[in-house]
Amino acid sequence: MIRIAIIGLGAAARNIHLPAYSKLRGKVRVVAGCDPDEGARASQSAKWGLPEVYEDPRAMIESTKPDVVSICTPPHLHHEQSSMALGYGCHVFCEKPLADDLQEVDDLIAKAEAADRLLVVNSEFPFMNIHASAKKLIGSPRFGRLLFLHASQTFRPTEATEAGWRQEMSRRLGLEFGVHVLDLVRFFFGEDPVRIFAHMPRGSTKARSDVINVISLEFSDGRGASIVLDRLSKGPERYLKMRLDGEFATIETSIGGEVRLEVGLHTRARRPYMRLGLAKGGTAVLQNGDRSTTIAREGINPFADATAVHFANMIEAIQNGGEPPGNARDNRRTLGLVFAAYDSAQSGEALDTDSYLTGAGDSVTNPPGRRQGEA
Numbered sequence: 001m002i003r004i005a006i007i008g009l010g011a012a013a014r015n016i017h018l019p020a021y022s023k024l025r026g027k028v029r030v031v032a033g034c035d036p037d038e039g040a041r042a043s044q045s046a047k048w049g050l051p052e053v054y055e056d057p058r059a060m061i062e063s064t065k066p067d068v069v070s071i072c073t074p075p076h077l078h079h080e081q082s083s084m085a086l087g088y089g090c091h092v093f094c095e096k097p098l099a100d101d102l103q104e105v106d107d108l109i110a111k112a113e114a115a116d117r118l119l120v121v122n123s124e125f126p127f128m129n130i131h132a133s134a135k136k137l138i139g140s141p142r143f144g145r146l147l148f149l150h151a152s153q154t155f156r157p158t159e160a161t162e163a164g165w166r167q168e169m170s171r172r173l174g175l176e177f178g179v180h181v182l183d184l185v186r187f188f189f190g191e192d193p194v195r196i197f198a199h200m201p202r203g204s205t206k207a208r209s210d211v212i213n214v215i216s217l218e219f220s221d222g223r224g225a226s227i228v229l230d231r232l233s234k235g236p237e238r239y240l241k242m243r244l245d246g247e248f249a250t251i252e253t254s255i256g257g258e259v260r261l262e263v264g265l266h267t268r269a270r271r272p273y274m275r276l277g278l279a280k281g282g283t284a285v286l287q288n289g290d291r292s293t294t295i296a297r298e299g300i301n302p303f304a305d306a307t308a309v310h311f312a313n314m315i316e317a318i319q320n321g322g323e324p325p326g327n328a329r330d331n332r333r334t335l336g337l338v339f340a341a342y343d344s345a346q347s348g349e350a351l352d353t354d355s356y357l358t359g360a361g362d363s364v365t366n367p368p369g370r371r372q373g374e375a
């Protein structure tokens with residue numbers, strides 16, 4: 001039984017980690033949680049029956065001696081708290097982004113390796129059904145090679161999404177959400193882009209952080225990808241849509257519940273059609289002209305479901321050895337692309353990515369970490 005202690009009992013713990021760990025009942029047990037906020041301690045303790053709650057992370061770790069510390073606090077605390085948990089000999093499962101810069105990430109990787117402990121980032125999107133199923137088709141006779149990928153988000157900020165630590169971040173959209181999308185780009189292509197060009201405006205001179213990310217990526221063999229994240233849209237929210245164009249078909253994935261009735265006319269065949277699409281947490285659809293087949297669906301909470309799969313891989317590595325997918329060394333490459341995007345946006349230049357992808361102990365030719373669904 002893996003014993004987990006959670007630092008930070010806010011939204012990520014409540015909506016993602018605690019539901020994910022409850023899916024792994026029998027394999028893991030949450031032994032304690034800590035948060036300086038009394039309301040968070042009381043509500044999460046009551047809802048999830050946490051055996052113990054603490055105000056202070058050190059006191060929690062010293063008294064409960066967990067195997068894994070899950071870090072669900074605001075990003076500026078991740079480096080300090082991951083270092084501390086590794087120092088106590090715990091494995092660390094840290095929320096994204098792992099740290100504020102690549103030097104801090106390298107420092108954490110060195111500490112984890114010296115302590116012989118695992119350091120894994122909760123970059124759970126590749127473990128969603130819709131993304132794992134799409135990945136399985138890449139290279140198959142139905143889809144062929146992946147040639148181009150486009151990802152987009154239209155998001156309507158609300159008072160709740162803008163509250164607290166998020167409004168303090170000057171590099172926000174890329175670090176908060178772009179990091180998931182760039183992780184998916186690396187996952188689907190199975191390699192890292194060699195060049196990046198980004199435009200990341202703030203929307204107004206008074207705004208503190210980026211609200212639009214337009215990112216263009218180039219691979220060594222001429223393939224490409226584009227990403228548009230838009231937090232100015234007043235239209236319907238589209239949490240994440242991706243289009244993967246292959247040699248023989250296209251796959252469209254979408255996260256976010258919707259009920260859609262489509263009525264239209266197939267122009268070539270000149271026959272009408274009607275389709276009712278029901279998606280709770282998301283769908284992946286294989287398309288060829290007017291023909292489409294749903295290849296995967298998500299449940300109501302794809303974030304918790306995917307985190308459970310991701311964390312189960314980490315448990316397997318704790319028990320049987322090996323480096324799980326999404327380990328810090330792999331995640332560093334994704335984070336490197338986020339920082340390359342910000343530097344490109346600031347300089348107005350397209351940048352080679354190699355110096356952002358490699359840290360101490362890495363080589364330029366390191367393949368991205370293997371993920372579920374990858375051959």
Ligand SMILES: NC(=O)c1ccc[n+]([C@@H]2O[C@H](COP(=O)([O-])OP(=O)(O)OC[C@H]3O[C@@H](n4cnc5c(N)ncnc54)[C@H](O)[C@@H]3O)[C@@H](O)[C@H]2O)c1
Pocket residue numbers: 007008009010011012013016034035036037040057072073074075077095096097122123124164165176303
């Ligand atoms: N992987 C995902 O899909 C996903 C989704 C949402 C958030 N996140 C990440 O999770 C992290 C937390 O985000 P959130 O939305 O839960 O934020 P939040 O503000 O809702 O929760 C953070 C909690 O940390 C607590 N905290 C602050 N300082 C602390 C300290 N020193 N020790 C212990 N607890 C402390 C706060 O009181 C709060 O309860 C962020 O890094 C965010 O990027 C990841």
